[in-house]
Amino acid sequence: RTVYVNGDYLPETEAKVSIFDRGFLMADGVYEVTSVLGGKLIDFAGHAKRLERSLGELDMAAPVTSEELLEIHRQLVEKNGITDGLVYLQITRGAPEDRDFAFPDPATTPSTIVLFTQNKPGLADSPAAKVGMKVISIPDVRWHRRDIKTVQLLYPSMGKMMAKKAGCDDAWMIEDGFVTEGTSNNAYIVKGGKIITRELSTDILHGITRAAVLRFAAEAQMEVEERNFTIEEAMQADEAFITSASAFVMPVVEIDGASLGDGKPGPVAARLREIYLEESL
Ligand code: PDD
Secondary structure (H helix, E strand, O other), rough: EEEEEEEEEHHHHOOOOOOHHHHHHHHOOOEEEEEEEEEEEEEEEHHHHHHHHHHHHOOOOOOOOOHHHHHHHHHHHHHHHOOOOOEEEEOOOOOOOOOOOOOOOOOOOOOEEEEEEEEEEOHHOOOOOOOOOOEEEEEEEOOOOOOOOOOHHHHHHHHHHHHHOOOOOEEEEOOOOEHHHHHHHHEEEEEOOEEEEEOOOOOOOHHHHHHHHHHHHOOOOOOEEOOOOOOHHHHHEEEEEEEEEOOHHHHEEEEEEEOOOOOOOHHHHHHHHHHHHHOOO
């Protein structure tokens, strides 16, 4: 695989990042995941814009412009022959001479930028979309700036493992009694045809797929309500689903052991998935 590191395209075995890199030592970095379908980058502009915002919120310099970033994405997709898959991008505050909590001077410590692709043939035809996901609920103990897409992913990884141990696919996180989001996706329920999802704030990541799906839902005259919901309300819902750049729209059929509706993926999630993939291709 050819990867990109600080200006160079290299075989992955030759790519190097310092052990003093603050991404490695302190999770001081941000990332984006953009999907590729039929060789086309999905919603690149949205991801580039969110990246800019994440960097700004952390007072981190952007090492490349959005135009350069697009070109790097395109080059990697081409060099690695990706038809369906993902492009992962990470920017960290770079590698100072020593470990230090204070941010290094960006004039002497340039940020680190790394990109790589993941080949996922048939990404849009995932069999999971026909079966649906099972989720458990866990407390949300993450920090309170979840709107910044940082690489601090230990708790979401632990949540994923808790779900696996319970024989499930993912975990929905709960704070003050309300669902925030999934470990790596935004959460939705459907009741009486109405799509309900938490409003945007610093409590959740502002999903690029979320923005697109809500726009398509409105265009299709589907009713959308952005508000908090509890796990109890979710368990009583007609259907549920999640969205993310890598899963698109994925139905949820079970929450904490309780089947939703008839235990099969619901029609609203199926329709939104269809519209999203159609519009994206
Ligand atoms: N995760 N919420 C969280 C906590 C996420 O990590 C993600 C994305 C989302 C959905 O955002 P988007 O629609 O922009 O992908 C919501 C990516 C895919 C990941 O970590 O792999």
